[in-house]
Amino acid sequence: xxxxxxxxxxSWALVEEDRERLSGHFYARLFLLDPALRQLFPVxxxxxxxxxxxxxVTATQTVDDPESFDEYLRALGRDHRKYHVxxxxxxxxxxxxxxxxxxxxxxxxxxxxDQAWREAYQAITAKMLAGADADENPPFWHxxxxxxxxxxxxxxxxxxxxxxxxxxxxxxQYVSLEVPRHHPRVWRTYSVANAPNDDNVxxxxxxxxxxxxxxxxxxxxxxxxxxxxxxxAPMGSMTLDTESTRDILCVAGGVGLxxxxxxxxxxxxxxxxxxxxxxxxxxxxxxxxALPALQELVETYPWLSxxxxxxxxxxxxxxxxxxxxxxxxxxxxxxxxxxxxxxxxMVRATLRALAEDEVPPQHIRYxxxxxx
Numbered sequence: 001x002x003x004x005x006x007x008x009x010x011s012w013a014l015v016e017e018d019r020e021r022l023s024g025h026f027y028a029r030l031f032l033l034d035p036a037l038r039q040l041f042p043v044x045x046x047x048x049x050x051x052x053x054x055x056x057v058t059a060t061q062t063v064d065d066p067e068s069f070d071e072y073l074r075a076l077g078r079d080h081r082k083y084h085v086x087x088x089x090x091x092x093x094x095x096x097x098x099x100x101x102x103x104x105x106x107x108x109x110x111x112x113x114d115q116a117w118r119e120a121y122q123a124i125t126a127k128m129l130a131g132a133d134a135d136e137n138p139p140f141w142h143x144x145x146x147x148x149x150x151x152x153x154x155x156x157x158x159x160x161x162x163x164x165x166x167x168x169x170x171x172x173q174y175v176s177l178e179v180p181r182h183h184p185r186v187w188r189t190y191s192v193a194n195a196p197n198d199d200n201v202x203x204x205x206x207x208x209x210x211x212x213x214x215x216x217x218x219x220x221x222x223x224x225x226x227x228x229x230x231x232x233a234p235m236g237s238m239t240l241d242t243e244s245t246r247d248i249l250c251v252a253g254g255v256g257l258x259x260x261x262x263x264x265x266x267x268x269x270x271x272x273x274x275x276x277x278x279x280x281x282x283x284x285x286x287x288x289x290a291l292p293a294l295q296e297l298v299e300t301y302p303w304l305s306x307x308x309x310x311x312x313x314x315x316x317x318x319x320x321x322x323x324x325x326x327x328x329x330x331x332x333x334x335x336x337x338x339x340x341x342x343x344x345x346m347v348r349a350t351l352r353a354l355a356e357d358e359v360p361p362q363h364i365r366y367x368x369x370x371x372x
Contacts, residue, residue: 008120011113014105026100034092040083041185056097059124073124074131075235079176081132081139082187082232090125097121137233140178141167145227146201151289155207155255156220157193160229162200169202169234171195171266172259172339174367176232177204179218187232188215191341191367193258195265202231205255205290238339238365240266246337246363247275251350253323253342254282257290259367260341264294268301277330281309281323281346285316324349331357340366 015022031038055076059069098117102109143160150156169175169192176187193203208216223229238259248267252260257280267276282288294306309319309326319326324346327333338359340350347368354364 004116004119007112007116011101011105011109011117014108014113015101018104022100022104025103026096029099030093030096033096034089037089037092040085040089056124059120070127071237073127074134075233077128077131078135078137078233079235080128081135082176082178082230084139087129090129094118094121094125135233137168138165139232141165141231143202143229143231145223145225145229148223148225150220152286154209154220155205155287155289156223157203157205157289158219158223159201159203160231162202162231166200167202167231167234169196170239171262172238172240172365172367173234173236174259175202175234177215177219178230178232179215179223179227180230181227182218182222183214186215189235191236191256191259191262192234193261195262195269203258203261205258205261207255236367238341238367239263241337242270244337245273246335248277249327249333249336249338250276250278251323251327251338251340251342252278252280253346254287256342256346256367258341260339261290261294263339264297264304267304268297271301271303274303276304277336278304278306279309279323279327279330280306281311281326281342283310283312285310285313322346322349324353328353328357333357333359336363338364340364342368344368 059073059076098114098121101117102114105113141162142164143162146159146161148156148158167175171194172191174189174191176189178184178187190204190206193205194201204219206216206219208220236259240263248263250260250263260278260280264276264278267274278294280288280291280294288308288310291306291308298304298306307319307326307330309321309323310316311320311322314320319329323342327350333354334357336359338354340347340354342350347366351364351366355361
């Protein structure tokens with residue numbers, strides 16, 4: 001297994017810096033092999049390749065961790081049911097993938113790498129298909145938008161009700177979401193911002209980057225109560241360790257508050273003994289859109305504390321600086337379960353701070369929103 005994992009990582013290093021070319025070759029070959037597959041993808045392909053390649057890379061990099069490998073791939077297989085992908089499609093994708101890898105890697109590719117990827121892909125698809133076959137839920141849920149609130153120019157909080165079946169999720173998980181009226185066959189992941197409930201209602205916090213984010217832009221600017229969305233099966237492991245007795249640290253940046261809010265809601269139902277510390281950061285005070293609701297919870301639950309911070313407003317009446325820096329002022333956190341959610345940059349900075357604080361990696365769970 002160690003040699004197998006080494007071959008996969010070595011060979012990926014040959015193509016890692018040329019993902020655009022790899023993606024382009026993969027799709028060109030895929031649609032040449034089976035033109036009918038084109039209808040499974042959105043009209044505009046921008047961004048789709050990165051997501052599929054990211055899934056493949058994550059899978060190949062976890063082959064030396066069988067438990068994570070199995071759990072991740074089964075969840076991925078359940079999620080891919082929304083694309084109506086079947087066994088023959090996976091076989092065609094495997095041929096296209098190997099062809100793209102060989103072409104992109106060039107002279108550095110060898111037979112050992114080729115065989116390692118063949119075996120890895122077979123293992124990947126077998127577990128994904130097993131996960132899909134074992135799922136008794138529908139490929140996706142239709143959901144009606146109940147409420148839609150704007151917070152500034154680029155952020156919205158909306159609630160939706162899943163219609164045809166109960167949608168089972170755990171606090172801290174995320175789902176893929178499609179806005180078929182505006183961008184059919186384009187899916188984007190969003191964390192659910194509330195704990196499970198009997199009404200089958202899910203809350204989402206959405207921020208759209210300026211000049212980008214098709215699905216997010218539609219959700220923030222064009223979605224209205226009564227519109228229909230589609231939700232895929234829940235995924236993610238940033239969930240509560242119900243057997244732990246450790247106190248809890250939650251660090252959230254911007255709309256990264258969504259899964260943290262869900263975790264806090266879950267804790268209001270079950271927590272009696274664990275102190276929960278939430279650090280909530282943004283660039284400007286107006287971006288702390290959910291602070292009033294959090295402060296109401298603090299007044300009700302004595303085990304909860306919330307520390308807001310701003311990084312670009314020196315007049316803010318609270319902590320100043322990046323949230324990753326603010327957290328270090330209140331440590332140490334070595335005896336806590338830690339949850340981190342926000343932009344990729346914010347999450348990386350917070351993980352570094354927790355590592356310097358010598359928090360055990362197994363006590364840290366995190367989720368990222370975007371690439372900045």
